[in-house]
Amino acid sequence: MSLALAFQLLIQGILLGGIYGLTAVGLSLIFGVMGVINFAHGQMMVMGMYISYWLLVLLGLDPYLSLPLAAGAIFVLGYVMQSTVVNRILDFPEAMQVLPLVAMGLILENLALLFWGPDPRSPSTALGLATFTLGSATVDVSRLIAFGLAIAFTVFLVLFLKKSATGKRIRAAADNRLGAQLVGIKVDRVNNIAFGLGAATTGAAGALLLPLMPVSPYLGHDFTTTAFVVVILGGMGNLLGALVGGLILGVTESLATLALPATLKQVVSFGLLVLIMLYKPQGLFGGRR
Amino acid sequence: MLELKGIDVYYGDLQALRGVSLTVGAGEVVSVIGSNGMGKSTTLKAISGLLHPRAGSIQFQGRDITRLTPSAIVELGISHVPEGRQVFPSLTVLENLEMGAQFPEPIRRAGQTLEQVFAYFPRLKERLKQKAGTLSGGEQQMLAIGRGLMSLPSLMMLDEPSLGLSPLLVETIFEIIEQINQQGTSLLVIEQNVFHALGISHRGYVLEDGGVALSGPSRELLADPHVRKAYLGL
Numbered sequence: 001m002s003l004a005l006a007f008q009l010l011i012q013g014i015l016l017g018g019i020y021g022l023t024a025v026g027l028s029l030i031f032g033v034m035g036v037i038n039f040a041h042g043q044m045m046v047m048g049m050y051i052s053y054w055l056l057v058l059l060g061l062d063p064y065l066s067l068p069l070a071a072g073a074i075f076v077l078g079y080v081m082q083s084t085v086v087n088r089i090l091d092f093p094e095a096m097q098v099l100p101l102v103a104m105g106l107i108l109e110n111l112a113l114l115f116w117g118p119d120p121r122s123p124s125t126a127l128g129l130a131t132f133t134l135g136s137a138t139v140d141v142s143r144l145i146a147f148g149l150a151i152a153f154t155v156f157l158v159l160f161l162k163k164s165a166t167g168k169r170i171r172a173a174a175d176n177r178l179g180a181q182l183v184g185i186k187v188d189r190v191n192n193i194a195f196g197l198g199a200a201t202t203g204a205a206g207a208l209l210l211p212l213m214p215v216s217p218y219l220g221h222d223f224t225t226t227a228f229v230v231v232i233l234g235g236m237g238n239l240l241g242a243l244v245g246g247l248i249l250g251v252t253e254s255l256a257t258l259a260l261p262a263t264l265k266q267v268v269s270f271g272l273l274v275l276i277m278l279y280k281p282q283g284l285f286g287g288r289r
Numbered sequence: 290m291l292e293l294k295g296i297d298v299y300y301g302d303l304q305a306l307r308g309v310s311l312t313v314g315a316g317e318v319v320s321v322i323g324s325n326g327m328g329k330s331t332t333l334k335a336i337s338g339l340l341h342p343r344a345g346s347i348q349f350q351g352r353d354i355t356r357l358t359p360s361a362i363v364e365l366g367i368s369h370v371p372e373g374r375q376v377f378p379s380l381t382v383l384e385n386l387e388m389g390a391q392f393p394e395p396i397r398r399a400g401q402t403l404e405q406v407f408a409y410f411p412r413l414k415e416r417l418k419q420k421a422g423t424l425s426g427g428e429q430q431m432l433a434i435g436r437g438l439m440s441l442p443s444l445m446m447l448d449e450p451s452l453g454l455s456p457l458l459v460e461t462i463f464e465i466i467e468q469i470n471q472q473g474t475s476l477l478v479i480e481q482n483v484f485h486a487l488g489i490s491h492r493g494y495v496l497e498d499g500g501v502a503l504s505g506p507s508r509e510l511l512a513d514p515h516v517r518k519a520y521l522g523l
Contacts, residue, residue, distance in 0.1 A: 169388070178371065185391060
């Protein structure tokens, strides 16, 4: 094994890990506030990808410019999902919460199939092939931008939750739903916003991912499980934990290709999941509940 | 100012309240006493909109609030300090208090109300940046009452404010509850500590099996043979 190759893989892993982290941050936020696991998360990310794909192909809008639109559209999708479906199932046993959300994922996946067909599409973007060298490694400019924005969005989201009035309401409702109702917080609406924000981060991740990999309707499922593994790795409901967990998973998957065929990367992520469940089930950085 | 007319409340098929009628006048302190499971907390939950009665009505300041949401009821000026405090453990003391003010007028006057809360509970001011989950039970009770005051209620409902507190702290909390009333806030207090409850209230209701068994001025209830036997052990 050459050191140069390992360094190249390490960089790629870190950069992709940032995007894993960003989608996982959204999943973790949704879990932290509502206590539900959004099994449609990866499918929502794919929707974000297709929206920026459409804006690119139809209007010539670069994914970095269409990102706010993709994130905004997926925010609305998340808001509507929460207000129509998820708010009704919050008190259900966990096993029963899974089904409606898996169903939402299937619906989104099949909508993508209906609109865009089964073939993977990889549009060429302005910065798609731009690279520069760092020591012995080649760095994709779009990966670097994606990484930087992923970190920036996560930090922004954490600050929003910490400082803004809406963010404080979200944390209050997550902490104690009864207490939040009794001070007059409209908990349902706060939940809608929280789900919308979690969805928007994964929509943004989708837009960032578009220049990096071909988009197909079936991508969503893998990303749901990836985000799920990352969230468990970082601690359920812990946003910064999700970001760091994303980086760890990105690097591990990437470096594992030194020894394993790339098609086996899911073995690596699920292997990591099993190890965490066995030895540190509360996650590396501790979860909320 | 508050009037319950014959409300029936159910948990599923189980009837918890049977035709409960009760009034609280402006500036009054009213206590509701009774053993566990007799419907005291349920009564408060029905008033604050967490539960909706199947029959009967609830009027507040001449308005029908029977079907309103908890949020709308807080906005009208009823504040519910629940059993078990229900503070936000991972938020700081200051953030907990801020969350008590959700509507334009309380938010505008939040600075002033905070000073008032600190005057009642100096301890909270010392703990401002601390997470509520790290407070002692007594401090959490102070925080819950303080948070309840932040919405500028004209009626405050307290569910078991003395539960789990040391006798000394119980005295303090009841003194402050009286002060809050002297500032013009009407109070509806649920207590297992019947002596204290009847001691600070003008009138009282005794709930038994989900219905009002007895009501009257607190002094008369304290002298009532049934109350003395069943609740004071005399």
